[in-house]
Amino acid sequence: FDVQSTSAATSIDAAAGNDTFNISSDAPTNAGNLDTITATLTITGGDDDDSLILSDAGGATANANVVITDSSVTGLAGPADDVDVLIDTIEAVQVVGNASDESFSLQPSSGSTRFDLSGGDGDDLFDIRPMAGIQARIDGGPHSTADELAVEGQTGLPIDDGTKVTVDGTSEIQYVGIETVTLTCATCAVFPLIAPLTSLGGIAVDAAMSSPDDSSDTTDDPDWMESLADAHHHQEPLAVKKLRRSIAI
Structure with missing residues:
Protein backbone atom coordinates (compact mmCIF):
# COMPACT_ATOMS: atom_id res chain seq x y z
CA PHE A 1 0.00 0.00 0.00
CA ALA A 186 13.57 4.54 35.88
CA THR A 187 13.16 1.66 38.35
CA CYS A 188 16.62 1.25 39.91
CA ALA A 189 17.25 2.20 43.52
CA VAL A 190 19.17 5.43 43.92
CA PHE A 191 22.41 5.30 45.93
CA PRO A 192 21.52 7.25 49.10
CA LEU A 193 23.13 10.62 49.72
CA ILE A 194 22.75 12.23 53.14
CA ALA A 195 22.72 16.02 53.38
CA PRO A 196 24.25 18.32 54.35
CA LEU A 197 27.58 17.98 52.57
CA THR A 198 30.87 19.07 54.09
CA SER A 199 34.37 19.07 52.64
CA LEU A 200 37.71 17.40 53.12
CA GLY A 201 40.71 18.84 51.37
CA GLY A 202 38.39 20.73 49.05
CA ILE A 203 36.48 17.54 48.13
CA ALA A 204 32.75 17.39 48.83
CA VAL A 205 31.96 14.42 51.07
CA ASP A 206 28.82 12.91 52.53
CA ALA A 207 27.95 14.13 56.02
CA ALA A 208 27.23 10.50 56.94
CA MET A 209 30.98 10.16 57.48
CA SER A 210 30.79 12.45 60.53
CA SER A 211 31.16 10.87 63.95
CA PRO A 212 27.76 9.59 65.16
CA ASP A 213 28.60 10.60 68.77
CA ASP A 214 29.75 14.13 68.02
CA SER A 215 27.84 16.77 66.09
CA SER A 216 31.07 18.67 65.43
CA ASP A 217 32.88 18.40 62.09
CA THR A 218 35.40 15.53 62.40
CA THR A 219 36.02 14.96 58.72
CA ASP A 220 39.29 16.91 58.82
CA ASP A 221 40.72 14.53 61.45
CA PRO A 222 42.92 11.95 59.65
CA ASP A 223 42.90 9.63 62.72
CA TRP A 224 39.12 9.51 62.63
CA MET A 225 39.16 8.78 58.91
CA GLU A 226 41.61 5.90 59.45
CA SER A 227 39.38 4.52 62.20
CA LEU A 228 36.37 4.70 59.93
CA ALA A 229 38.19 2.88 57.16
CA ASP A 230 39.49 0.20 59.59
CA ALA A 231 35.99 -0.33 60.95
CA HIS A 232 34.79 -1.07 57.44
CA HIS A 233 37.79 -3.16 56.39
CA HIS A 234 35.61 -5.82 54.81
CA GLN A 235 32.61 -3.71 53.81
CA GLU A 236 33.98 -0.25 53.18
CA PRO A 237 31.20 2.08 51.92
CA LEU A 238 31.41 3.15 48.30
CA ALA A 239 31.57 6.82 49.29
CA VAL A 240 34.58 6.12 51.54
CA LYS A 241 36.33 4.11 48.82
CA LYS A 242 35.94 6.97 46.39
CA LEU A 243 37.08 9.48 49.00
CA ARG A 244 40.14 7.45 49.97
CA ARG A 245 41.17 7.15 46.33
CA SER A 246 40.71 10.88 45.82
CA ILE A 247 42.82 12.02 48.78
CA ALA A 248 45.15 9.00 48.99
CA ILE A 249 44.52 8.22 52.66
Missing part, protein backbone atom coordinates in the same frame (compact mmCIF):
# COMPACT_ATOMS: atom_id res chain seq x y z
CA ASP A 2 1.43 3.38 -1.05
CA VAL A 3 0.00 6.55 0.50
CA GLN A 4 1.28 9.88 -0.84
CA SER A 5 -1.35 12.20 0.65
CA THR A 6 -4.60 12.43 2.62
CA SER A 7 -7.15 15.24 2.50
CA ALA A 8 -9.70 13.54 4.76
CA ALA A 9 -9.46 10.99 7.55
CA THR A 10 -8.29 7.76 5.92
CA SER A 11 -8.25 4.16 7.17
CA ILE A 12 -6.58 1.16 5.55
CA ASP A 13 -7.16 -2.39 6.80
CA ALA A 14 -4.98 -4.96 5.06
CA ALA A 15 -6.51 -8.04 6.73
CA ALA A 16 -4.47 -11.25 6.30
CA GLY A 17 -1.09 -11.44 4.57
CA ASN A 18 2.36 -9.89 4.91
CA ASP A 19 1.78 -6.26 3.99
CA THR A 20 3.96 -3.15 3.60
CA PHE A 21 2.62 0.38 3.98
CA ASN A 22 4.72 3.16 2.41
CA ILE A 23 3.79 6.65 3.60
CA SER A 24 5.59 9.57 1.92
CA SER A 25 4.85 12.18 -0.75
CA ASP A 26 6.69 10.02 -3.32
CA ALA A 27 5.80 6.56 -1.96
CA PRO A 28 7.02 3.89 -2.57
CA THR A 29 10.35 5.65 -3.23
CA ASN A 30 10.11 7.06 0.31
CA ALA A 31 12.45 9.99 -0.25
CA GLY A 32 9.72 12.63 0.00
CA ASN A 33 8.03 14.34 2.94
CA LEU A 34 4.91 13.97 5.08
CA ASP A 35 3.50 17.49 4.64
CA THR A 36 0.87 16.08 2.27
CA ILE A 37 -0.65 13.93 5.04
CA THR A 38 -3.15 16.56 6.17
CA ALA A 39 -5.76 14.34 7.88
CA THR A 40 -5.55 11.46 10.32
CA LEU A 41 -4.30 8.22 8.78
CA THR A 42 -5.15 4.89 10.40
CA ILE A 43 -3.20 1.79 9.37
CA THR A 44 -4.34 -1.70 10.41
CA GLY A 45 -2.05 -4.52 9.40
CA GLY A 46 -4.29 -7.43 10.30
CA ASP A 47 -2.84 -10.93 10.52
CA ASP A 48 0.71 -12.05 9.67
CA ASP A 49 3.83 -9.84 9.50
CA ASP A 50 3.14 -6.24 8.48
CA SER A 51 5.49 -3.27 8.03
CA LEU A 52 4.95 0.49 8.08
CA ILE A 53 7.42 3.00 6.64
CA LEU A 54 6.90 6.70 7.43
CA SER A 55 9.43 8.83 5.55
CA ASP A 56 10.02 12.57 5.87
CA ALA A 57 13.49 12.22 4.33
CA GLY A 58 12.86 15.09 1.93
CA GLY A 59 11.25 17.36 4.50
CA ALA A 60 12.49 20.93 4.83
CA THR A 61 11.59 21.63 8.48
CA ALA A 62 12.68 19.97 11.71
CA ASN A 63 10.43 17.48 13.45
CA ALA A 64 10.98 18.73 16.98
CA ASN A 65 8.85 16.30 18.96
CA VAL A 66 8.19 12.96 17.27
CA VAL A 67 6.63 10.39 19.61
CA ILE A 68 6.41 6.75 18.54
CA THR A 69 4.39 4.13 20.42
CA ASP A 70 2.82 0.78 19.58
CA SER A 71 -0.36 2.53 18.51
CA SER A 72 0.63 5.88 16.98
CA VAL A 73 3.26 8.17 15.50
CA THR A 74 2.72 11.83 16.36
CA GLY A 75 4.67 15.00 15.63
CA LEU A 76 5.83 13.83 12.19
CA ALA A 77 3.03 14.18 9.61
CA GLY A 78 1.28 17.28 8.32
CA PRO A 79 2.57 20.75 7.39
CA ALA A 80 2.74 21.66 11.10
CA ASP A 81 3.62 18.15 12.36
CA ASP A 82 0.19 17.95 13.98
CA VAL A 83 -1.46 15.08 12.09
CA ASP A 84 -1.57 11.71 13.83
CA VAL A 85 -0.79 8.39 12.19
CA LEU A 86 -2.59 5.64 14.10
CA ILE A 87 -1.39 2.05 13.85
CA ASP A 88 -2.75 -1.33 14.85
CA THR A 89 -1.36 -4.87 14.48
CA ILE A 90 1.83 -3.63 12.80
CA GLU A 91 4.89 -5.78 13.52
CA ALA A 92 7.60 -3.43 12.16
CA VAL A 93 7.62 0.38 12.17
CA GLN A 94 10.28 2.42 10.37
CA VAL A 95 10.45 6.20 10.85
CA VAL A 96 12.77 8.29 8.66
CA GLY A 97 13.58 11.88 9.58
CA ASN A 98 15.17 14.60 7.48
CA ALA A 99 18.41 16.60 7.49
CA SER A 100 17.27 19.00 10.24
CA ASP A 101 18.00 18.70 13.97
CA GLU A 102 15.19 16.50 15.28
CA SER A 103 13.93 14.78 18.40
CA PHE A 104 12.45 11.27 18.49
CA SER A 105 10.92 9.64 21.56
CA LEU A 106 10.23 5.90 21.41
CA GLN A 107 7.76 4.82 24.10
CA PRO A 108 6.53 1.29 23.32
CA SER A 109 4.38 -0.53 25.84
CA SER A 110 5.16 -4.08 24.72
CA GLY A 111 7.62 -6.11 22.68
CA SER A 112 5.21 -6.95 19.87
CA THR A 113 6.56 -4.31 17.43
CA ARG A 114 10.07 -3.86 15.99
CA PHE A 115 11.23 -0.27 15.51
CA ASP A 116 13.73 1.33 13.14
CA LEU A 117 14.44 5.07 13.55
CA SER A 118 16.67 7.06 11.16
CA GLY A 119 17.55 10.67 11.88
CA GLY A 120 19.20 11.82 8.66
CA ASP A 121 22.03 14.35 8.56
CA GLY A 122 21.01 16.61 11.46
CA ASP A 123 22.02 16.57 15.12
CA ASP A 124 19.28 14.35 16.48
CA LEU A 125 18.13 13.16 19.88
CA PHE A 126 16.70 9.67 20.27
CA ASP A 127 14.96 9.20 23.62
CA ILE A 128 14.20 5.50 24.13
CA ARG A 129 12.13 4.12 27.01
CA PRO A 130 12.10 0.38 26.40
CA MET A 131 9.74 -2.03 28.10
CA ALA A 132 10.52 -5.75 28.29
CA GLY A 133 11.22 -7.42 24.95
CA ILE A 134 11.58 -4.27 22.85
CA GLN A 135 13.74 -4.58 19.71
CA ALA A 136 14.88 -1.35 18.04
CA ARG A 137 17.52 -0.05 15.66
CA ILE A 138 18.67 3.59 15.75
CA ASP A 139 20.61 5.29 12.92
CA GLY A 140 21.88 8.77 13.70
CA GLY A 141 22.86 9.43 10.09
CA PRO A 142 26.20 9.65 8.27
CA HIS A 143 27.32 13.27 8.62
CA SER A 144 26.27 14.56 12.05
CA THR A 145 28.66 15.09 14.96
CA ALA A 146 26.18 15.43 17.82
CA ASP A 147 23.58 12.65 17.60
CA GLU A 148 22.55 11.43 21.04
CA LEU A 149 20.91 8.20 22.14
CA ALA A 150 19.31 8.43 25.59
CA VAL A 151 18.00 5.15 27.00
CA GLU A 152 15.91 5.13 30.17
CA GLY A 153 15.48 1.53 31.27
CA GLN A 154 11.94 0.81 32.45
CA THR A 155 12.60 -2.75 33.68
CA GLY A 156 16.28 -2.63 34.66
CA LEU A 157 19.66 -1.00 34.24
CA PRO A 158 20.68 -0.31 30.59
CA ILE A 159 24.04 -1.78 29.50
CA ASP A 160 25.95 -0.41 26.50
CA ASP A 161 28.56 -2.51 24.66
CA GLY A 162 29.42 0.07 22.00
CA THR A 163 27.00 -1.17 19.32
CA LYS A 164 23.84 -1.89 21.28
CA VAL A 165 22.13 -1.17 24.57
CA THR A 166 20.41 -4.02 26.38
CA VAL A 167 17.99 -3.79 29.29
CA ASP A 168 17.19 -6.63 31.65
CA GLY A 169 18.36 -9.18 29.10
CA THR A 170 15.16 -8.84 27.05
CA SER A 171 15.26 -5.43 25.32
CA GLU A 172 17.90 -4.57 22.70
CA ILE A 173 18.54 -1.22 21.01
CA GLN A 174 21.13 -1.46 18.25
CA TYR A 175 22.68 1.80 17.08
CA VAL A 176 24.97 3.33 14.44
CA GLY A 177 25.97 6.92 13.73
CA ILE A 178 25.56 7.94 17.37
CA GLU A 179 28.13 10.20 19.04
CA THR A 180 26.76 10.25 22.61
CA VAL A 181 24.99 7.53 24.60
CA THR A 182 23.27 8.40 27.89
CA LEU A 183 21.91 5.65 30.15
CA THR A 184 19.45 6.04 33.03
CA CYS A 185 17.15 3.70 34.94
Whole structure:
Protein backbone atom coordinates (compact mmCIF):
# COMPACT_ATOMS: atom_id res chain seq x y z
CA PHE A 1 0.00 0.00 0.00
CA ASP A 2 1.43 3.38 -1.05
CA VAL A 3 0.00 6.55 0.50
CA GLN A 4 1.28 9.88 -0.84
CA SER A 5 -1.35 12.20 0.65
CA THR A 6 -4.60 12.43 2.62
CA SER A 7 -7.15 15.24 2.50
CA ALA A 8 -9.70 13.54 4.76
CA ALA A 9 -9.46 10.99 7.55
CA THR A 10 -8.29 7.76 5.92
CA SER A 11 -8.25 4.16 7.17
CA ILE A 12 -6.58 1.16 5.55
CA ASP A 13 -7.16 -2.39 6.80
CA ALA A 14 -4.98 -4.96 5.06
CA ALA A 15 -6.51 -8.04 6.73
CA ALA A 16 -4.47 -11.25 6.30
CA GLY A 17 -1.09 -11.44 4.57
CA ASN A 18 2.36 -9.89 4.91
CA ASP A 19 1.78 -6.26 3.99
CA THR A 20 3.96 -3.15 3.60
CA PHE A 21 2.62 0.38 3.98
CA ASN A 22 4.72 3.16 2.41
CA ILE A 23 3.79 6.65 3.60
CA SER A 24 5.59 9.57 1.92
CA SER A 25 4.85 12.18 -0.75
CA ASP A 26 6.69 10.02 -3.32
CA ALA A 27 5.80 6.56 -1.96
CA PRO A 28 7.02 3.89 -2.57
CA THR A 29 10.35 5.65 -3.23
CA ASN A 30 10.11 7.06 0.31
CA ALA A 31 12.45 9.99 -0.25
CA GLY A 32 9.72 12.63 0.00
CA ASN A 33 8.03 14.34 2.94
CA LEU A 34 4.91 13.97 5.08
CA ASP A 35 3.50 17.49 4.64
CA THR A 36 0.87 16.08 2.27
CA ILE A 37 -0.65 13.93 5.04
CA THR A 38 -3.15 16.56 6.17
CA ALA A 39 -5.76 14.34 7.88
CA THR A 40 -5.55 11.46 10.32
CA LEU A 41 -4.30 8.22 8.78
CA THR A 42 -5.15 4.89 10.40
CA ILE A 43 -3.20 1.79 9.37
CA THR A 44 -4.34 -1.70 10.41
CA GLY A 45 -2.05 -4.52 9.40
CA GLY A 46 -4.29 -7.43 10.30
CA ASP A 47 -2.84 -10.93 10.52
CA ASP A 48 0.71 -12.05 9.67
CA ASP A 49 3.83 -9.84 9.50
CA ASP A 50 3.14 -6.24 8.48
CA SER A 51 5.49 -3.27 8.03
CA LEU A 52 4.95 0.49 8.08
CA ILE A 53 7.42 3.00 6.64
CA LEU A 54 6.90 6.70 7.43
CA SER A 55 9.43 8.83 5.55
CA ASP A 56 10.02 12.57 5.87
CA ALA A 57 13.49 12.22 4.33
CA GLY A 58 12.86 15.09 1.93
CA GLY A 59 11.25 17.36 4.50
CA ALA A 60 12.49 20.93 4.83
CA THR A 61 11.59 21.63 8.48
CA ALA A 62 12.68 19.97 11.71
CA ASN A 63 10.43 17.48 13.45
CA ALA A 64 10.98 18.73 16.98
CA ASN A 65 8.85 16.30 18.96
CA VAL A 66 8.19 12.96 17.27
CA VAL A 67 6.63 10.39 19.61
CA ILE A 68 6.41 6.75 18.54
CA THR A 69 4.39 4.13 20.42
CA ASP A 70 2.82 0.78 19.58
CA SER A 71 -0.36 2.53 18.51
CA SER A 72 0.63 5.88 16.98
CA VAL A 73 3.26 8.17 15.50
CA THR A 74 2.72 11.83 16.36
CA GLY A 75 4.67 15.00 15.63
CA LEU A 76 5.83 13.83 12.19
CA ALA A 77 3.03 14.18 9.61
CA GLY A 78 1.28 17.28 8.32
CA PRO A 79 2.57 20.75 7.39
CA ALA A 80 2.74 21.66 11.10
CA ASP A 81 3.62 18.15 12.36
CA ASP A 82 0.19 17.95 13.98
CA VAL A 83 -1.46 15.08 12.09
CA ASP A 84 -1.57 11.71 13.83
CA VAL A 85 -0.79 8.39 12.19
CA LEU A 86 -2.59 5.64 14.10
CA ILE A 87 -1.39 2.05 13.85
CA ASP A 88 -2.75 -1.33 14.85
CA THR A 89 -1.36 -4.87 14.48
CA ILE A 90 1.83 -3.63 12.80
CA GLU A 91 4.89 -5.78 13.52
CA ALA A 92 7.60 -3.43 12.16
CA VAL A 93 7.62 0.38 12.17
CA GLN A 94 10.28 2.42 10.37
CA VAL A 95 10.45 6.20 10.85
CA VAL A 96 12.77 8.29 8.66
CA GLY A 97 13.58 11.88 9.58
CA ASN A 98 15.17 14.60 7.48
CA ALA A 99 18.41 16.60 7.49
CA SER A 100 17.27 19.00 10.24
CA ASP A 101 18.00 18.70 13.97
CA GLU A 102 15.19 16.50 15.28
CA SER A 103 13.93 14.78 18.40
CA PHE A 104 12.45 11.27 18.49
CA SER A 105 10.92 9.64 21.56
CA LEU A 106 10.23 5.90 21.41
CA GLN A 107 7.76 4.82 24.10
CA PRO A 108 6.53 1.29 23.32
CA SER A 109 4.38 -0.53 25.84
CA SER A 110 5.16 -4.08 24.72
CA GLY A 111 7.62 -6.11 22.68
CA SER A 112 5.21 -6.95 19.87
CA THR A 113 6.56 -4.31 17.43
CA ARG A 114 10.07 -3.86 15.99
CA PHE A 115 11.23 -0.27 15.51
CA ASP A 116 13.73 1.33 13.14
CA LEU A 117 14.44 5.07 13.55
CA SER A 118 16.67 7.06 11.16
CA GLY A 119 17.55 10.67 11.88
CA GLY A 120 19.20 11.82 8.66
CA ASP A 121 22.03 14.35 8.56
CA GLY A 122 21.01 16.61 11.46
CA ASP A 123 22.02 16.57 15.12
CA ASP A 124 19.28 14.35 16.48
CA LEU A 125 18.13 13.16 19.88
CA PHE A 126 16.70 9.67 20.27
CA ASP A 127 14.96 9.20 23.62
CA ILE A 128 14.20 5.50 24.13
CA ARG A 129 12.13 4.12 27.01
CA PRO A 130 12.10 0.38 26.40
CA MET A 131 9.74 -2.03 28.10
CA ALA A 132 10.52 -5.75 28.29
CA GLY A 133 11.22 -7.42 24.95
CA ILE A 134 11.58 -4.27 22.85
CA GLN A 135 13.74 -4.58 19.71
CA ALA A 136 14.88 -1.35 18.04
CA ARG A 137 17.52 -0.05 15.66
CA ILE A 138 18.67 3.59 15.75
CA ASP A 139 20.61 5.29 12.92
CA GLY A 140 21.88 8.77 13.70
CA GLY A 141 22.86 9.43 10.09
CA PRO A 142 26.20 9.65 8.27
CA HIS A 143 27.32 13.27 8.62
CA SER A 144 26.27 14.56 12.05
CA THR A 145 28.66 15.09 14.96
CA ALA A 146 26.18 15.43 17.82
CA ASP A 147 23.58 12.65 17.60
CA GLU A 148 22.55 11.43 21.04
CA LEU A 149 20.91 8.20 22.14
CA ALA A 150 19.31 8.43 25.59
CA VAL A 151 18.00 5.15 27.00
CA GLU A 152 15.91 5.13 30.17
CA GLY A 153 15.48 1.53 31.27
CA GLN A 154 11.94 0.81 32.45
CA THR A 155 12.60 -2.75 33.68
CA GLY A 156 16.28 -2.63 34.66
CA LEU A 157 19.66 -1.00 34.24
CA PRO A 158 20.68 -0.31 30.59
CA ILE A 159 24.04 -1.78 29.50
CA ASP A 160 25.95 -0.41 26.50
CA ASP A 161 28.56 -2.51 24.66
CA GLY A 162 29.42 0.07 22.00
CA THR A 163 27.00 -1.17 19.32
CA LYS A 164 23.84 -1.89 21.28
CA VAL A 165 22.13 -1.17 24.57
CA THR A 166 20.41 -4.02 26.38
CA VAL A 167 17.99 -3.79 29.29
CA ASP A 168 17.19 -6.63 31.65
CA GLY A 169 18.36 -9.18 29.10
CA THR A 170 15.16 -8.84 27.05
CA SER A 171 15.26 -5.43 25.32
CA GLU A 172 17.90 -4.57 22.70
CA ILE A 173 18.54 -1.22 21.01
CA GLN A 174 21.13 -1.46 18.25
CA TYR A 175 22.68 1.80 17.08
CA VAL A 176 24.97 3.33 14.44
CA GLY A 177 25.97 6.92 13.73
CA ILE A 178 25.56 7.94 17.37
CA GLU A 179 28.13 10.20 19.04
CA THR A 180 26.76 10.25 22.61
CA VAL A 181 24.99 7.53 24.60
CA THR A 182 23.27 8.40 27.89
CA LEU A 183 21.91 5.65 30.15
CA THR A 184 19.45 6.04 33.03
CA CYS A 185 17.15 3.70 34.94
CA ALA A 186 13.57 4.54 35.88
CA THR A 187 13.16 1.66 38.35
CA CYS A 188 16.62 1.25 39.91
CA ALA A 189 17.25 2.20 43.52
CA VAL A 190 19.17 5.43 43.92
CA PHE A 191 22.41 5.30 45.93
CA PRO A 192 21.52 7.25 49.10
CA LEU A 193 23.13 10.62 49.72
CA ILE A 194 22.75 12.23 53.14
CA ALA A 195 22.72 16.02 53.38
CA PRO A 196 24.25 18.32 54.35
CA LEU A 197 27.58 17.98 52.57
CA THR A 198 30.87 19.07 54.09
CA SER A 199 34.37 19.07 52.64
CA LEU A 200 37.71 17.40 53.12
CA GLY A 201 40.71 18.84 51.37
CA GLY A 202 38.39 20.73 49.05
CA ILE A 203 36.48 17.54 48.13
CA ALA A 204 32.75 17.39 48.83
CA VAL A 205 31.96 14.42 51.07
CA ASP A 206 28.82 12.91 52.53
CA ALA A 207 27.95 14.13 56.02
CA ALA A 208 27.23 10.50 56.94
CA MET A 209 30.98 10.16 57.48
CA SER A 210 30.79 12.45 60.53
CA SER A 211 31.16 10.87 63.95
CA PRO A 212 27.76 9.59 65.16
CA ASP A 213 28.60 10.60 68.77
CA ASP A 214 29.75 14.13 68.02
CA SER A 215 27.84 16.77 66.09
CA SER A 216 31.07 18.67 65.43
CA ASP A 217 32.88 18.40 62.09
CA THR A 218 35.40 15.53 62.40
CA THR A 219 36.02 14.96 58.72
CA ASP A 220 39.29 16.91 58.82
CA ASP A 221 40.72 14.53 61.45
CA PRO A 222 42.92 11.95 59.65
CA ASP A 223 42.90 9.63 62.72
CA TRP A 224 39.12 9.51 62.63
CA MET A 225 39.16 8.78 58.91
CA GLU A 226 41.61 5.90 59.45
CA SER A 227 39.38 4.52 62.20
CA LEU A 228 36.37 4.70 59.93
CA ALA A 229 38.19 2.88 57.16
CA ASP A 230 39.49 0.20 59.59
CA ALA A 231 35.99 -0.33 60.95
CA HIS A 232 34.79 -1.07 57.44
CA HIS A 233 37.79 -3.16 56.39
CA HIS A 234 35.61 -5.82 54.81
CA GLN A 235 32.61 -3.71 53.81
CA GLU A 236 33.98 -0.25 53.18
CA PRO A 237 31.20 2.08 51.92
CA LEU A 238 31.41 3.15 48.30
CA ALA A 239 31.57 6.82 49.29
CA VAL A 240 34.58 6.12 51.54
CA LYS A 241 36.33 4.11 48.82
CA LYS A 242 35.94 6.97 46.39
CA LEU A 243 37.08 9.48 49.00
CA ARG A 244 40.14 7.45 49.97
CA ARG A 245 41.17 7.15 46.33
CA SER A 246 40.71 10.88 45.82
CA ILE A 247 42.82 12.02 48.78
CA ALA A 248 45.15 9.00 48.99
CA ILE A 249 44.52 8.22 52.66
